[in-house]
Amino acid sequence: MLRPAHPADYPAIAHVHNTLWPEHFRSLEDFAHLDRHNPVRRFLLELDGPVAVAGLRDRGAFYEFELGVLPGFEGRGLGRELYARLLGELEALPPKRTLAFVKESHPYALAFAARRGWRESLRGYHQHLGLAAFDPAPFEGLRRRLEAEGYAFHSYAALPDPERLYPLLRQTYLDVPRSGEAEPLSPEEFRRRFVLHPAFHPQTSFVAVREGEWAGLSLVRRRGESGLHSAMTGVLPAHRGRGLATALKVCSILEARRLGFAELHTNNAAGNAPMLAVNARLGFVRGPARVELELTKESLWT
Structure with a gap:
């Protein structure tokens, strides 16, 4: 029927x-x-x-x-x-x-x-990472270098400021590869899809800040009982090429593991070569294409 x-x-x-x-x-x-x-x-x-x-x-x-x-x-x-x-x-x-x-x-x-x-x-591509086996050692030098350059990394739970997060997300969101014309993220969409989404997980979502400027973000949602989903990672153009996206994801991975989560999942367009490369270096396993x-x-x- x-x-x-x-x-x-x-x-x-x-x-x-x-x-x-x-x-x-x-x-x-x-x-x-x-x-x-x-x-x-x-x-x-x-x-x-x-x-x-x-x-x-x-x-x-x-x-x-x-x-x-x-x-x-x-x-x-x-x-x-x-x-x-x-x-x-x-x-x-x-x-x-x-x-x-x-x-x-x-x-x-x-x-x-x-x-x-x-x-x-x-x-x-959907990609997933088992958190128990993740080795942070290859990325420790990156974090130290970025901190020496003046960057600080904060979980969104420790620095909850939607008025600062929204313009950063709005600008970086336009760079996400898509088939149609890019449309700016409205304040309503920002709240619905991110900070007020029932699965949004502030503790494992991180921002990078330098001299008061919010330069990059990695936003995460819960996924079932033991998993998380990396929903959006982005860095402002003036701060790209330094490894910020990698460092932000490492922050999320380590905090997720500390909190007892088992897996981190994410999705990227096939044309998003920089982010696919970041995920590959971190150990994400790629599944069949969607x-x-x-x-x-x-x-x-x-």
Whole structure:
């Protein structure tokens, strides 16, 4: 049975999502927070229990097309049924870019999308680091050099100042590789996606300060019971090339390990070579690519 989903269905929705995308884990609180701020039309397909979920989310600059079928239930036409339902919802909306995300390691899903007019617009990599095995010794000289140059590193829990954090994040956020046009981060988005996000973790989020100027940041969220997610790392242009991004991430890693967390996760676009190189030096392990697809059939709105 195909039916609209409701907040009471969050456990089933999270189960499907986290089974298919364990590297992009979402808690029930994550779903509730996201749905409050980015409206979604979501549907469940049940066969003696929920086995597939589809959603069409308004992300502001674009619509996000979400569709997932649990392992063991593929090949029964469930994806086609959900896709047709979402397409009907999409056709009734004002025209806007429409994106979806598929794993590179799922060729069937990529072929399914390609046959329906979706084309690759960006790809990125999930990376994870086991904290117990991290060796800080190779980076101790970097921290000493930066401190000698006048930089100080503070956890956001010790220096909670959204009025200073916002302009730094707003400027560095524009440099994040993306497929569409970069849009400035609004104060509302800053609060929703970072400092007021239910998973934001101030203790392992760090800023670099020099002579009173906030020069760089690394912002972290909780991820399940024992993990963290590095959501954003950025350095102002005038302070780049010194190793600040690496030093900030090392601060987060060491504090996370001290607090008992087991893993740190992150995502980067394939074109973000500098940050991918930083993560590789720190020991992050790269997983299969996540492919961003854009719906190219303009006939939807003609």
